[in-house]
Amino acid sequence: MDHTLTAPNNALLAxxxxxxxxxIRRVMEPSLLGDLGGSILPPAYWRKRLHALLDAEHLTHAQxxxxxxxxxxxxxxxxxxRLPEWKALPLGAHENRPAPLQRIS
Structure with a gap:
């Protein structure tokens, strides 16, 4: 039996x-805010769920x-x-800062 994905299967997966x-959009924030006892589900749980979605094949740009x-x-x-702020900068952003002052001897 051929298991290639057809258009209906792709539409169902999408x-x-x-x-x-x-x-996830509906329940992630409330579960992180939790109640007086703290969060209901930890950030690691949601990160794992989101990374599993990223591992799915054929995500659309909107997804x-x-x-x-x-x-x-x-x-x-x-x-x-979180990434440290210096790692989150776009490539080349550091090139726009002024050159360091040079010591004159």
Missing amino acids: TLIDQDIAH LCAVDGLLLQLDQFDPAE
């Missing part, structure tokens, strides 16, 4: 991914943007997992 992204936005939102709750 719909399932959209539903998963929508679910990639949605997952990226959720990861950025998650970074606000989990500063330990």
Whole structure:
């Protein structure tokens, strides 16, 4: 039996991914805020879910943007997992700063 994906299968997979992204968007922040006892689900759980979505084949541009936005939102709750600010700068950003002063002897 041939297991190649057909258009209906791709459409179904895209719909399932959209539903998963929508679910995570709805429940991630409330579960991180939690209650007086702390968060209900830790940031590591959500990071794992989002990375699993990124590992899915054939994500659309909109889906990639949605997952990226959720990861950025998650970074606000989990500063330990954030990149240091100097690593988050775009390439070449450091080239716009003034040259260091040179000592004259």
